[in-house]
Amino acid sequence: xxxxxxxxxxxxxxxxxxxxxxxxxxxxxxxxxxxxxxxxxxxxxxxxxxxxxxxxxxxxxxxxxxxxxxxxxxxxxxxxxxxxxxxxxxxxxxxxxxxxxxxxxxxxxxxxxxxxxxxxxxxxxxxxxxxxxxxxxxxxxxxxxxxxxxxxxxxxxxxxxxxxxxxxxxxxxxxxxxxxxxxxxxxxxxxxxxxxxxxxxxxxxxxxxxxxxxxxxxxxxxxxxxxxxxxxxxxxxxxxxxxxxxxxxxxxxxxxxxxxxxxxxxxxxxxxxxxxxxxxxx
Amino acid sequence: xxxxxxxxxxxxxxxxxxxxxxxxxxxxxxxxxxxxxxxxxxxxxxxxxxxxxxxxxxxxxxxxxxxxxxxxxxxxxxxxxxxxxxxxxxxxxxxxxxxxxxxxxxxxxxxxxxxxxxxxxxxxxxxxxxxxxxxxxxxxxxxxxxxxxxxxxxxxxxxxxxxxxxxxxxxxxxxxxxxxxxxxxxxxxxxxxxxxxxxxxxxxxxxxxxxxxxxxxxxxxxxxxxxxxxxxxxxxxxxxxxxxxxxxxxxxxxxxxxxxxxxxxxxxxxxxxxxxxxxxxxxxxxxxxxxxxxxxxxxxxxxxxxxxxxxxxxxxxxxxxxxxxxxxxxxxxxxxxxxxxxxxxx
Numbered sequence: 001x002x003x004x005x006x007x008x009x010x011x012x013x014x015x016x017x018x019x020x021x022x023x024x025x026x027x028x029x030x031x032x033x034x035x036x037x038x039x040x041x042x043x044x045x046x047x048x049x050x051x052x053x054x055x056x057x058x059x060x061x062x063x064x065x066x067x068x069x070x071x072x073x074x075x076x077x078x079x080x081x082x083x084x085x086x087x088x089x090x091x092x093x094x095x096x097x098x099x100x101x102x103x104x105x106x107x108x109x110x111x112x113x114x115x116x117x118x119x120x121x122x123x124x125x126x127x128x129x130x131x132x133x134x135x136x137x138x139x140x141x142x143x144x145x146x147x148x149x150x151x152x153x154x155x156x157x158x159x160x161x162x163x164x165x166x167x168x169x170x171x172x173x174x175x176x177x178x179x180x181x182x183x184x185x186x187x188x189x190x191x192x193x194x195x196x197x198x199x200x201x202x203x204x205x206x207x208x209x210x211x212x213x214x215x216x217x218x219x220x221x222x223x224x225x226x227x228x229x230x231x232x233x234x235x236x237x238x239x240x241x242x243x244x245x246x247x248x249x250x251x252x253x254x255x256x257x258x259x260x261x262x263x264x265x266x267x268x269x270x271x272x273x274x275x276x277x278x279x280x281x282x
Numbered sequence: 283x284x285x286x287x288x289x290x291x292x293x294x295x296x297x298x299x300x301x302x303x304x305x306x307x308x309x310x311x312x313x314x315x316x317x318x319x320x321x322x323x324x325x326x327x328x329x330x331x332x333x334x335x336x337x338x339x340x341x342x343x344x345x346x347x348x349x350x351x352x353x354x355x356x357x358x359x360x361x362x363x364x365x366x367x368x369x370x371x372x373x374x375x376x377x378x379x380x381x382x383x384x385x386x387x388x389x390x391x392x393x394x395x396x397x398x399x400x401x402x403x404x405x406x407x408x409x410x411x412x413x414x415x416x417x418x419x420x421x422x423x424x425x426x427x428x429x430x431x432x433x434x435x436x437x438x439x440x441x442x443x444x445x446x447x448x449x450x451x452x453x454x455x456x457x458x459x460x461x462x463x464x465x466x467x468x469x470x471x472x473x474x475x476x477x478x479x480x481x482x483x484x485x486x487x488x489x490x491x492x493x494x495x496x497x498x499x500x501x502x503x504x505x506x507x508x509x510x511x512x513x514x515x516x517x518x519x520x521x522x523x524x525x526x527x528x529x530x531x532x533x534x535x536x537x538x539x540x541x542x543x544x545x546x547x548x549x550x551x552x553x554x555x556x557x558x559x560x561x562x563x564x565x566x567x568x569x570x571x572x573x574x575x576x577x578x579x580x581x582x583x584x585x586x587x588x589x590x591x592x593x594x595x596x597x598x599x600x601x602x603x604x605x606x607x608x609x610x611x612x613x614x615x616x617x618x619x620x621x622x623x624x625x626x627x628x
Contacts, residue, residue, distance in 0.1 A: 076519055100522030107520075113512045115568035124513060127506045128522035135571065180521075 022102075022183050022216055023050040023073070027082035030065055030072045039080055042068055043241050046082070050184065050218060055210045057227035057248075058220040060237035061261055066220040067108075069237065070186050073218075075099055086184075100128035103184040104177035106170070108192065111161060118164065118172045119157040122147055125179030147178040150213075151205055167198035174205060178213075185209070187219040191226065199223060203230045228252065228273055236260045289565060289572065296579040300350070303586035307346040310593055313337055341480065344487035346586065348479040351491040352543035353553055353585025357577040358494075358501060359536035360554030361561075365508050365570070366532045367432075368515075369442050370619075373555030374540045376442065378424045378449030381456070383544040384475065386420020387413055388456045391471045392463040413474075417545035418538065424448055425537040429530060476602035477548035479589050490546060497539060501574050504528070508570040551604050552611025553588075557581045559618040584610070 025048050031041040042065035050056060058066045071077040073084055075091050084091040086102040094102075104125065111121070125147070126140040136144070148154040153171040156164060161172060170190060177185045190206070191199040207230055209215040218235075221227050227234065228248050235245045238260045244251070251257060258268040267278040309320045319334045356374055363372040374380050390412055427448060432441040460468055482490070501508075507528045510518040518525045543550060561576040562568060588610055592601040 071516075074520065076516060095522075096519055096524050097522035100520060103520075105517070105520040107516055109514045109516055111513050111517070113568050115562050115566055116512055117567075120509070120567075120569060121513065124506075124510050124517070124521050127510055131506075 020052040021049045022052060022087065024085040024088075025049070025073075025082070026085065028072065028079055028084060029081035030068050030077070031080045032068075032077070033080060041080060041241070043237065043243050044081070046243055048235070048245055050216050052183070052214060052216055053210055054216045054232050055206060055230060056216075056218045056233045056235055057231035058218065058235045058237055059222075059224055059227060059257070059260065060220075061239065061263075062222075064237045064239050064242075066237050067188050070105075070188055070218070070220065074103055074105060074186065097128050100180065100182075102182055103186055104180035104182045106173045106177050106185070106187040106190055108188050111169075114160065114162055116161050117158055118153060118161055118168075118175075119144065119148070121161050121172050122157070122175045122179050125176040125181075128180065143181065144175075144179050147175040148172075150178055150209075151175045152201075166193045167195065167201070170194060170198075170202060171205075174202070178209070183214070183216060185215055185217050187217065189220055189222065191221055191223050199226055206230070224257065224268075224275065225273055238262075292564060293575070293579070296576075296583060300579065300583050300586065303583055303590065304346055304350070307349070307586055307590055307593075308338055308342045310590060311337070311342055312593075339484060344482045344484045345480045345589065347484075347487035347491050348482045348547060349585040349589040350582040351487065351494045352479065352547050352550060353557075353581040353583070354498065354578045355490075355494045355539035355543045355581075356550060356554035357557035357561075357581025357584075358498060358574065359539040360556075361558040361570075361573060361577045362501070362508075362532045362536040363554075364558050365511050366529050366536075367442060368511065370559070371555070372442060373552075374536075374544075375449070375549065375551055376555065377428060377445035378447075378452055379421045379428075379445075379537055379540050380544055380549040381449040381452040382420040382422070382424030383417040383541050384420065384456055384549060385452045386416035386418070386423075387474060387545070388459050388471055389420070390416040391474065392459045392467050414542070414545035418541035420452075421537050421541035421544065424452065425533055429533055432529070433526070474548045475604075477550050477604035477607075479547055479585075479603055480600075482546050486546065490542060493542065494539065497535060498574070498578050501535065502571075504531070505570045505574065508532070508574075509568070512568055547603070549604065550585075551608045552615070553581060553584060553607050556611040556614045556618075557584060559615060560584075563618050563621060 025046045028046040029041060029044040030046070031039055031043075033039040058069070060066050068077055072079050073091075075094070075096070086094065086099070089098070091099065122144045123136055123140070126136055126143065130137065130140070145154065148157050151171040151174050153168065153175050156168060161169065164172065174190070177187075187206075190202055194202065203226055206217055206219070210217055210232075231248050233245060234248050234251050235243070236251065236256060237243055242260070244256060246256075252270050252273060255270065261268065261275075265278055266275055268274075269276050305320065308324070309315060309317055313333075315334045315337065320338065323332075323334050323338050360373045363374070363377060364370055366372070428441060428445050431444050435441055435444070460471065463471070507518065507523045510521040510523055511525070511528065513521075515525055518528070540554070557577050557580050558573065561573055561580050564580070565572050565576055567573065588603060588606045591610070592603050592606045595601060
């Protein structure tokens with residue numbers, strides 16, 4: 001597995017050289033506008049890119065604005081200032097359908113419908129293509145089946161979604177994102193509520209998508225150790241507009257992870273790459 | 283998921299049930315008409331002035347067609363609202379939309395004095411259209427409030443609770459108006475409120491039917507966005523739909539269908555709420571490509587069935603349809619919910 005990770009990282013470096021920029025953040029300010037004069041800013045003046053072949057993990061404490069950034073990048077929350085560009089196209093001038101052809105999402109929203117099957121859910125990934133009406137085409141069904149196979153979910157495709165375990169549900173939602181056939185996939189906490197081996201399975205699938213299927217992935221997570229193992233790049237989002245990005249190893253060495261979380265009595269050990277309690281600071 | 287074969291069988295069976303119930307509704311009534319006479323009257327052009335002909339073409343046929351149309355329309359509306367609000371309890375009456383239609387009609391009948399036209403039985407086209415417009419206006423007003431609130435709140439449960447509260451509020455206003463109105467107007471309004479499929483002419487009933495069919499066809503265009511909405515607002519957006527526009531379209535269409543039905547028949551309880559649940563539990567799917575035609579067929583069958591039951595006492599005065607649909611509908615909803623519970627626990 002370490003081999004896979006190292007190749008993922010070296011590949012990422014190569015593609016950065018060729019710099020095929022899929023997503024560009026230009027002086028982006030995120031936050032919420034409650035009225036004309038009243039707005040609460042989360043992060044300001046963000047300038048960064050996502051290029052082909054990257055697996056970016058967004059780290060940061062609760063409430064730092066990771067989910068808000070994902071929603072801003074997909075147009076669900078309007079940017080307060082600045083722009084988001086997909087392949088040069090400004091998000092402000094893109095329809096929902098155009099966005100849906102650039103980026104697929106895996107969210108933390110609960111789906112509580114009783115009669116949707118796993119296949120039905122993955123099928124909605126094909127909706128950005130074709131008309132409102134009509135059934136899924138043969139090609140659609142092939143793509144859906146391939147997506148289900150890719151995440152190893154084909155055996156429960158006919159089961160009702162709500163009856164699946166959290167890990168299985170996450171696989172189905174991932175298959176939906178794959179079926180959407182976009183260059184980019186954003187995932188909000190894809191490993192939350194999943195047992196430890198399940199987390200590794202999900203991360204392996206994601207790594208595989210980047211390596212073999214030329215996807216670029218941006219995910220938020222609280223599993224720092226897991227993120228450090230798999231990510232080719234980190235975006236660190238802290239409170240008070242703190243933002244920095246870079247190579248995981250370098251960010252660990254420079255003590256940035258420790259600075260990011262800044263929790264009393266807890267310290268990030270750069271050698272073991274784990275959070276440890278630090279009684280001195282209590 | 284019910285197998286494809288079963289789905290096909292049920293879809294062929296339902297129209298048969300509808301045809302049978304339709305004929306039963308034409309055959310059964312306070313005046314005895316034989317089966318053969320019913321068929322003869324329907325399929326021959328002779329005997330225009332015969333008693334069976336008058337009874338069937340002026341009373342029973344429009345009644346049955348209205349039942350079918352309103353059954354279909356309310357069921358589509360219920361399904362759209364349940365999907366749009368992502369809530370199994372959403373329905374025409376729960377969101378206060380029916381109450382809004384009542385308010386519109388109350389304003390017209392109790393304050394405007396159109397009652398005379400209603401009560402005389404010979405509904406003048408103008409007064410009739412006025413009631414339709416009043417019901418539609420009232421329903422639309424409540425709908426707009428709900429759209430406004432859902433835009434502000436976003437949380438579907440909160441919207442639903444606000445809808446229920448608006449329903450209470452509107453009912454209170456209607457109650458107050460009833461208190462201050464004269465007995466003739468009040469009588470007309472209460473009659474309207476009890477609901478009846480038999481207030482329409484053949485022309486009106488066929489018109490309602492055709493309009494409902496057009497809306498049914500229109501809804502079939504929106505199968506994909508409806509399915510996407512089942513995954514929740516954000517996933518629907520990520521599937522490429524402009525959810526706010528879609529929600530507005532669905533709320534307006536359901537509002538129009540509820541207003542259309544309510545205007546001609548009075549508020550009909552439970553059909554809009556119950557039929558989507560029945561459809562889901564029969565077909566074991568949430569896919570709207572199946573559900574939309576399913577609720578249309580089941581809604582038509584259920585309304586015809588309820589209309590037949592309302593005629594069962596056999597006297598001149600049939601039971602108020604609203605009471606029948608509640609007596610039939612409420613246990614069905616309870617049964618479906620309990621069954622769903624058991625399934626999810628298993």
